[in-house]
Amino acid sequence: MAHTSNYILGVYDDEDVLLKAIKNVREGGVKIHEVYSPFPVHGIDDVLGYKRSRLTIVAFLFGLLGTSLALTMQFGMMTIDWPMIIGGKDYAPVPSFIPVTFELTVLLASFGMVGTFMIISNLKPWGKAKLFDKRITDDKHIMAIDLGNNQLEESAIDKLLKDSGASEVNKKTL
Amino acid sequence: MAEETFEFTAKTKKNLFIFIAVGFVLTAIGIFMSMGGGGHHEVAEAAGHGAHDAAEAAGGGHGEFHWYQRLFANLWINNVFFAGVALVGVLFFAIQYAAQVGWSAGIKRIPLSFGAWIPFAGVLMLVTYFIAGHDIFHWTHSDLYLPVEEGGDKIISGKGAYFFWPLENGTFPIFFLGRMVIFFGVWYMLFNKLKSVAYEEDTVGGTEKWYKLRKLSAIFIIFFAVSSSMSAWDWVMSIDTHWFSTMFGWYNFASWWVSGLALTALIVVLLKDKGYLSIVNSNHIHDLGKFVFAFSIFWTYIWFSQFLLIYYANIPEETIYFVERWKNGHYAPLFYLNLGVNFFFPFLVLMTRDAKRHARFIKVVAPVVIVGHWLDFYLMITPGTLKENGGFGFLELGLMFVYAGAFVFVILNQLSKAPLYAKNHPMLEESLHHHI
Numbered sequence: 001m002a003h004t005s006n007y008i009l010g011v012y013d014d015e016d017v018l019l020k021a022i023k024n025v026r027e028g029g030v031k032i033h034e035v036y037s038p039f040p041v042h043g044i045d046d047v048l049g050y051k052r053s054r055l056t057i058v059a060f061l062f063g064l065l066g067t068s069l070a071l072t073m074q075f076g077m078m079t080i081d082w083p084m085i086i087g088g089k090d091y092a093p094v095p096s097f098i099p100v101t102f103e104l105t106v107l108l109a110s111f112g113m114v115g116t117f118m119i120i121s122n123l124k125p126w127g128k129a130k131l132f133d134k135r136i137t138d139d140k141h142i143m144a145i146d147l148g149n150n151q152l153e154e155s156a157i158d159k160l161l162k163d164s165g166a167s168e169v170n171k172k173t174l
Numbered sequence: 175m176a177e178e179t180f181e182f183t184a185k186t187k188k189n190l191f192i193f194i195a196v197g198f199v200l201t202a203i204g205i206f207m208s209m210g211g212g213g214h215h216e217v218a219e220a221a222g223h224g225a226h227d228a229a230e231a232a233g234g235g236h237g238e239f240h241w242y243q244r245l246f247a248n249l250w251i252n253n254v255f256f257a258g259v260a261l262v263g264v265l266f267f268a269i270q271y272a273a274q275v276g277w278s279a280g281i282k283r284i285p286l287s288f289g290a291w292i293p294f295a296g297v298l299m300l301v302t303y304f305i306a307g308h309d310i311f312h313w314t315h316s317d318l319y320l321p322v323e324e325g326g327d328k329i330i331s332g333k334g335a336y337f338f339w340p341l342e343n344g345t346f347p348i349f350f351l352g353r354m355v356i357f358f359g360v361w362y363m364l365f366n367k368l369k370s371v372a373y374e375e376d377t378v379g380g381t382e383k384w385y386k387l388r389k390l391s392a393i394f395i396i397f398f399a400v401s402s403s404m405s406a407w408d409w410v411m412s413i414d415t416h417w418f419s420t421m422f423g424w425y426n427f428a429s430w431w432v433s434g435l436a437l438t439a440l441i442v443v444l445l446k447d448k449g450y451l452s453i454v455n456s457n458h459i460h461d462l463g464k465f466v467f468a469f470s471i472f473w474t475y476i477w478f479s480q481f482l483l484i485y486y487a488n489i490p491e492e493t494i495y496f497v498e499r500w501k502n503g504h505y506a507p508l509f510y511l512n513l514g515v516n517f518f519f520p521f522l523v524l525m526t527r528d529a530k531r532h533a534r535f536i537k538v539v540a541p542v543v544i545v546g547h548w549l550d551f552y553l554m555i556t557p558g559t560l561k562e563n564g565g566f567g568f569l570e571l572g573l574m575f576v577y578a579g580a581f582v583f584v585i586l587n588q589l590s591k592a593p594l595y596a597k598n599h600p601m602l603e604e605s606l607h608h609h610i
Contacts, residue, residue, distance in 0.1 A: 043609065056527070088488055095485050098478065 007033065008154065009132055009170045010143040010161035015041045018141045021164035022047045025143070028160045033146040036136040055113060062112025063105045070104035071097065130174055177597055178450055182590035190583050197575025201245075204569025208241040239563045246306030247559040248570055252577040253302055254409050255551045257295035258402075258430030259437060259581070263288025264365050265398055266434060267372075268391035271384070276604035277461055280453040280595045284445070285438045286372065289365035290588035291581050296358030299409075303351070310559050313337055313415045316344035330415050337412070350408055357401045364394045372596065379598035402427050410551070413558035417495045421480040426554075428476045432469040432516075433547040439466055440540035441585075443533040450594055456531045457608045463530030466543060470520040473547075474513070498557040505557055508566065512553055515546035548574060 010025075012018040018041065025032060026049065035048065074097045078084065083091040118124065133142050143166070145157055152160075161169050263285035270278045308314050313330055320326035334343035337350040368390055375383040403423025411422045419425070439462035445451050446459075484492045499505045520539050529535040556564040596602065 052527075060525070087486060095478075095482055098482070 004173050006147040007132065007172050007174060008145045008147060008157050008161065009172055010145070010164070010166035011133065011135070011168045011170065012141040012143065012165065013139075013167050014165075015141060017165040018143070019043065019047055021143065021161070021166065024164040025145075025160055028152075030145055030152060030157055030160060031149050033144045033149065035141065035143050036132060037141040038137055038139060041141075055117060058116045059109045059113040062116075063109035065112070066105040066108030067101055069108070070101040074100060132172055132174070133170070178452065178594045179592070180445065180450060180586070180589045180594050182586050186586065187583070190579050190586075194576055194579035194583075197572045197577075197579060200568045200572025200575060202572070204567055204572055205241060205245060207567065208244050208565075208569060239560075243309045244560060244563065244565070244569060245573075246302070246309045247556055247564070248573045249298075249302045249306060250310050250409075250559070251548070251551050251555045252573055253295060253299045254555070255430075255433070255548050256291060256577050256581050257299060258405075258426065259434050260288045260291035260295055261361060261398070261402065262427075262430045262434035263438070263585075264292075264361070264368065264394065265431070266438065267368060268394045268398075271388045271391035272395055274388070276601040277458065277608040279599045279601040279605035280451065281438070281442050281458060281462075282599075283372070283592065283594060283596065284441050284589065285434065286365075286369060287585045287588040288434065288437070289361075289369065290584050292358060292362045292365055294580070294584060296354075296362065299354065299358075300351070303354070310555075311412060311415075312558075313412060314347065319344035333415065350412075353404060353408060357405060360397055360401070364390065364397065368394065373592050375596055375598050376593060381600050384600050402430075410554050413555060414495060416491060419480055419484075419492075419495075421476060425476045425480055428469065428473040429547045429550045432466065432473050433544050435462070435465045435469055436540040436543040438462060439536050440544070443536045443540075445594070446533065453595060453602070453606055455608075457610050458605075459533060459536060460527070460531045460610060461608075463524055463536055466536075466539065467520060467524040467530065470517060470524075470543060473550075474517040474521075477513075477516075498561075499553055502557070502562070504562055504564065505553065508549060508553055512546065512549055515542050516550060519543075519546075545574075 010021065012021060015037065018035070018037070022032065022035065022044070026047075032048065035044065037044075075092065078086075078097075079092045085091070086093070086096075089096065132144050133140065136142050143161070145161075147154060147157075150157065158169055266285040267282050267289075269275070270282050303310075312318075313333070317325060318327040318330045319334055322328050331343060335349070337343075337347040338345060339349040341348050368387060371383055371387050371390065375387075403426075406423045406426035410426060411418060439459070442451065442454060442462060443459065446454055481496065484496060500509050520543055523535060523539050524530055552566075552570070599605075
């Protein structure tokens with residue numbers, strides 16, 4: 001990674017404390033870089049103020065692409081390029097095209113969604129994860145605050161985190 | 175928490191009576207118009223050879239077309255459709271207990287109240303059978319069961335035992351009617367039991383009643399699984415006596431089920447608008463919306479599975495069912511409309527998360543889905559009973575209004591008898607904090 005930043009890390013033991021802390025810290029005027037937790041915390045998107053993911057729109061568009069590809073392929077092969085009568089049906093037997101169309105829609109929607117998710121999350125086999133603290137894979141929640149993105153003094157953020165119930169506050173440069 | 179009881183006001187009652195009266199007037203106009211005759215003969219000629227072949231194939235003892243046959247067929251459509259919707263309401267209630275569902279604790283009594291229609295549906299169906307059975311069901315004609323040389327029908331004779339056992343084929347369909355009576359009897363008994371235990375919970379509290387309801391629900395679900403399938407064969411599939419489909423039970427269930435879910439969602443949303451159901455928020459509406467969305471797709475899946483196998487295998491005795499509906503100019507527009515309102519419309523409108531969470535969308539989609547599935551039953555029943563003489567006009571619309579008005583009257587009356595939600599339900603707290 002080309003550039004590094006200085007982070008303050010608040011460590012929390014309990015998700016209820018964490019949810020309240022996120023609220024307090026944001027109200028205190030601090031921008032949170034990211035919160036890491038070992039399990040999904042219900043309602044965390046709301047307190048972090050995340051907008052709804054647009055991934056569903058991507059899924060819909062990829063699905064639409066799958067539908068049109070499947071129909072183009074089948075009509076191209078069976079109706080235009082080499083018309084054939086199969087089972088006494090005419091050259092454009094739409095009902096028999098539906099299963100393939102359905103499958104390709106689902107396939108492209110899911111592959112497209114997973115692929116998009118991996119790209120926007122920087123999940124590639126050779127990528128290196130930013131690991132702030134090993135304990136986020138076990139029993140601790142970490143709130144990471146990028147010092148470069150905040151106007152507040154380091155000591156003020158430190159105090160804010162401690163007051164909101166952080167069990168420890170660390171510093172890390174990544 | 176404050177108790178809420180639905181008040182069935184005189185104004186609502188009056189509106190429903192007006193609705194039913196309009197239905198009767200439309201029905202009368204429709205009857206008058208079909209008595210006048212005309213019209214349908216020209217349509218019959220334009221309908222193409224498919225319908226004529228079908229009419230001839232099933233002709234048998236049929237004479238001329240009479241106006242009352244159309245009335246009978248419509249009575250039967252409404253009997254079957256509303257009986258099914260009443261039944262799946264109780265099924266929804268039962269599933270909530272069997273699956274130990276928490277989120278629905280506050281809305282469960284709305285689908286439960288649909289069950290109040292079951293006794294009416296049973297009586298109406300029996301009476302309709304005795305008046306109209308001979309005109310609706312081809313298999314009731316006793317000359318079909320003569321030896322083949324004397325003009326009998328070998329295939330229908332083979333199926334005769336399913337209607338007439340233990341009596342002689344072609345006499346009194348005791349097995350068929352016995353099933354109808356037993357099914358309605360057991361459904362009504364189990365509905366009453368579920369209802370009274372659920373109401374007892376209001377005064378007793380605790381978890382004892384919940385466990386009792388869970389046990390009763392399991393019994394209801396098992397009985398429903400068998401009886402709903404057999405009802406579909408008896409009441410709907412047997413109209414096209416020669417034809418059969420192994421998916422028919424599922425297909426009918428899917429149609430009833432999604433109509434019941436849409437009606438539940440619609441009533442919840444409307445009650446909420448009236449200021450009831452303070453415990454319901456957009457998360458509950460989201461779940462109901464998901465149900466309508468998902469089971470619209472499920473219905474399409476079942477419908478298409480039945481259609482594709484018959485279309486692809488192309489065996490004449492199977493394809494006749496779709497020849498009568500799809501390749502017949504008379505019913506083809508409705509055949510496409512059926513797919514449009516029951517699949518494309520709910521699928522595209524309810525696809526986004528926001529649409530499922532907003533009452534406005536539910537209020538648009540749910541009525542379309544309910545009427546759409548009524549149309550689905552119309553398409554199952556009419557072509558088999560009326561052949562090319564069927565139509566869609568004042569008679570169809572009017573009789574649907576009458577039945578819908580009566581059905582809504584009965585369920586609202588049931589709703590007003592007890593609090594709208596169970597204040598002592600062990601999962602009410604969970605339902606309150608439902609968040610998705």
